[in-house]
Amino acid sequence: MTHNQHLIDLLTGHLRGDLSATQQEQLNLWISQSDRNRLLFESINDEEQLKEMVLLYHQEESENNEAIILQKIRQGMGGSTGMAPVKELPVRSSWTWGWVAALVIVSAGVGGYFFLNKNGKQETAITEQQEILPGKDGAILTLADGTQVVLDSLGNGVVATQNGTQAVLNNGALAYSQEAGKTASVFNQLSTPKGRQFKLVLPDGTKVWLNAASSLRYPTVFNGNNRQVEVTGEVFFEVAQNHRQPFYVNVNNQAQIRVLGTQFNVNAYSNETIIKTTLVDGGIQVRPGADFDSSSFVTVKPGQQAEIKPAGNKTSLQPVRIINNANIDKAIAWKNGLFNFEDATLEEVMRQVERWYDIEVVYEQGIPNIEFGGRMSNDMSLSGLLKSLIESEVHFRVEGRKLIVMP
Structure with missing residues (x-):
C-alpha cells in the first residue's frame, strides 16, 4: 500500500x-x-x-x-x-x-496546492516561475531622534535606550522596560515593509502584531489619563486592561477606537475601500474621524465587525456600519500564518499577494470578475501560490518582481 x-x-x-x-x-x-x-x-x-x-x-x-x-x-x-x-x-x-x-x-509528495474558484474551474496553464519567497519576521524601529534600527537581522538584547527606557529584542518580538524613577516619554514608530510582519509588546503590556506594510506610533511610557497609539495598515491588538487609563487607537486619522481591554483586528490599508475593525473578545467603541473626545462612538460586540468608509475631510465622514456574525477566522488569518480567500475577489486576493511577497501586480486587460474561496498556509513561494490559484479564466506571468494578470 x-x-x-x-x-x-x-x-x-x-x-x-x-x-x-x-x-x-x-x-x-x-x-x-x-x-x-x-x-x-x-x-x-x-x-x-x-x-x-x-x-x-x-x-x-x-x-x-x-x-x-x-x-x-x-x-x-x-x-x-x-x-x-x-x-x-x-x-x-x-x-x-x-x-x-x-x-x-x-x-502523494507532490508538494503543492490545488485551488478552485467558485465556478469550480481549473487548468494547468501556469508554468514554473522564478522563486520569490514569502514574507518573514522583520521591521524598522524609528526612535524619537529619527534614528532607524532594522530589526530583521539583530539578535536578542537591548536595541535602544531613550530617557531611561530600553527597547529590548527578545525571540523576534520587541518590548520595553523602564528604569525606576524614569517617567519621561518619547514617541517611537514600528514599521513593517512589504513582505514583513512583527510582534511588539507596548510599555503597558499590550501585545500588538503588525501585518506587512503597516505601522504603529506609540509612546515609550504611557503617562496621563489615557493610552493613545496611531496605526496604518493592518494590526492585531491584545490590549492590557487598565480601567483608569482607557486605550485609544487612531486609525489613519480616519477613525477612532476606544477600548478598555480586548482583542481586535484593524484593517486600514490605504488601498482598501473600507476600514474594518473586527472584535474577537471584549468590547470596543468605534467612531469615524480623528477626534478622541467625541461622544458619537458606536459600540461593537464580540463577533461583530465595524466598517467605516474612509473620507477625505471631516464633513464627508460616513457613519459606522456594524456587521453581525463577522468572519473572525478570515479577519485574523494573517496573524495565524494563513491566507483566507473566502468570498474574496481576485483584486482582493492580489492586494494580499502584493503585500506579502513584496511585488507589484499589474492587470494586462482589466480585472477579471472572479471570486475565490479557500484557506492555505502563507509560507509557500510565489510560484507555489500561483499554482494554487489556477483556474480557466485568468493566467499569470512573472517578470522580475512584477506579477502580470492576463485574461
Whole structure:
C-alpha cells in the first residue's frame, strides 16, 4: 500500500471514528510533523461533506502520481462519481474541494496546492516561475531622534535606550522596560515593509502584531489619563486592561477606537475601500474621524465587525456600519500564518499577494470578475501560490518582481 493511500486511510478512519490505537498513533505522528499537516487536519475535522469527498479517493491503492491524482479530482468535479459538480455546491464547499485536492497532492509528495474558484474551474496553464519567497519576521524601529534600527537581522538584547527606557529584542518580538524613577516619554514608530510582519509588546503590556506594510506610533511610557497609539495598515491588538487609563487607537486619522481591554483586528490599508475593525473578545467603541473626545462612538460586540468608509475631510465622514456574525477566522488569518480567500475577489486576493511577497501586480486587460474561496498556509513561494490559484479564466506571468494578470 502506498504512503498516499495509507494517509487517506488514516484520515478516512478518523472521520469515521474507527481508528485503532496504532492507527491513531500514526495519524498523530503525521500531524505533528509540520504546521501544514496540522492545519490540513484541522480544516477537515468537522466537514461532513468533506468526509464523503475523501472517500472518493479510497478506491485505488496504486495511484500516486500527479497526473492521475488531478484526473481523479476532475472526475469528482465533473459528476462521474455521482456527486454534484462543484459549481452547484454551496459557497463554503468551494474551498472544501480545494482541501481535498491539497490532501491528495500533499500526501502523494507532490508538494503543492490545488485551488478552485467558485465556478469550480481549473487548468494547468501556469508554468514554473522564478522563486520569490514569502514574507518573514522583520521591521524598522524609528526612535524619537529619527534614528532607524532594522530589526530583521539583530539578535536578542537591548536595541535602544531613550530617557531611561530600553527597547529590548527578545525571540523576534520587541518590548520595553523602564528604569525606576524614569517617567519621561518619547514617541517611537514600528514599521513593517512589504513582505514583513512583527510582534511588539507596548510599555503597558499590550501585545500588538503588525501585518506587512503597516505601522504603529506609540509612546515609550504611557503617562496621563489615557493610552493613545496611531496605526496604518493592518494590526492585531491584545490590549492590557487598565480601567483608569482607557486605550485609544487612531486609525489613519480616519477613525477612532476606544477600548478598555480586548482583542481586535484593524484593517486600514490605504488601498482598501473600507476600514474594518473586527472584535474577537471584549468590547470596543468605534467612531469615524480623528477626534478622541467625541461622544458619537458606536459600540461593537464580540463577533461583530465595524466598517467605516474612509473620507477625505471631516464633513464627508460616513457613519459606522456594524456587521453581525463577522468572519473572525478570515479577519485574523494573517496573524495565524494563513491566507483566507473566502468570498474574496481576485483584486482582493492580489492586494494580499502584493503585500506579502513584496511585488507589484499589474492587470494586462482589466480585472477579471472572479471570486475565490479557500484557506492555505502563507509560507509557500510565489510560484507555489500561483499554482494554487489556477483556474480557466485568468493566467499569470512573472517578470522580475512584477506579477502580470492576463485574461
